[in-house]
């Protein structure tokens with residue numbers, strides 16, 4: 001699968017790129033500045049000891065990819081989608097955005113919070129499926145590709161088939177994916193992230209995550 005990561009030069013994007021490249025996926029990391037992406041890809045390839053990740057502009061990454069992953073700050077969420085909108089037609093977008101309040105990162109940005117993917121889906125319209133994933137997984141866990149991560153990824157989105165494709169990619173990244181249903185549940189998933197940040201603070205760690213229990217044996 002050809003995966004394009006917009007904002008792929010950042011913390012979450014580079015960590016996901018490493019995991020997917022390590023599992024044999026074809027990864028392009030995107031940036032507002034092509035050269036920045038090329039330099040970041042070189043660095044990642046050096047870390048892996050082989051050349052598997054490519055750098056490109058966000059637009060090129062979106063055009064070439066079959067699945068587009070969005071890992072930009074919430075403040076750049078819709079603006080980034082606007083730039084590449086045409087290239088996304090008929091594709092799946094996996095969105096990791098958590099709309100933290102820039103003035104109070106322990107909170108979501110709005111009291112009447114809709115999830116980032118609901119906003120993205122409304123903005124992009126029919127013909128582009130948006131699925132939420134990875135909002136609760138710190139890049140610190142993802143950036144070591146061989147590390148086993150004891151944290152679930154709750155996958156939400158209105159199209160069941162799109163959720164299944166995203167779940168397969170979550171599993172490829174080495175995490176357990178759970179089908180968490182329609183897009184509106186992403187509000188709850190996003191809302192867990194500030195709580196995890198608070199738990200990190202209280203327990204002096206940076207690795208708090210979530211794990212769902214009580215599921216049938218085959219899902220464990």
Ligand SMILES: NC(=O)c1ccc[n+]([C@@H]2O[C@H](COP(=O)([O-])OP(=O)(O)OC[C@H]3O[C@@H](n4cnc5c(N)ncnc54)[C@H](OP(=O)(O)O)[C@@H]3O)[C@@H](O)[C@H]2O)c1
Pocket residue numbers: 006007008009010011012013030031032033036037070071072073074075076080096097098099100134135136137138139140
């Ligand atoms: N960090 C985590 O552990 C974590 C965990 C779960 C979810 N997330 C979510 O993942 C997303 C990315 O988080 P991050 O920590 O990886 O962010 P980040 O490192 O601060 O930024 C990611 C990339 O976004 C691009 N960017 C920055 N400002 C931008 C702007 N104004 N317009 C367009 N692009 C911009 C930059 O790429 P270029 O400068 O190369 O364009 C940057 O490398 C966020 O929505 C966050 O909520 C993060």
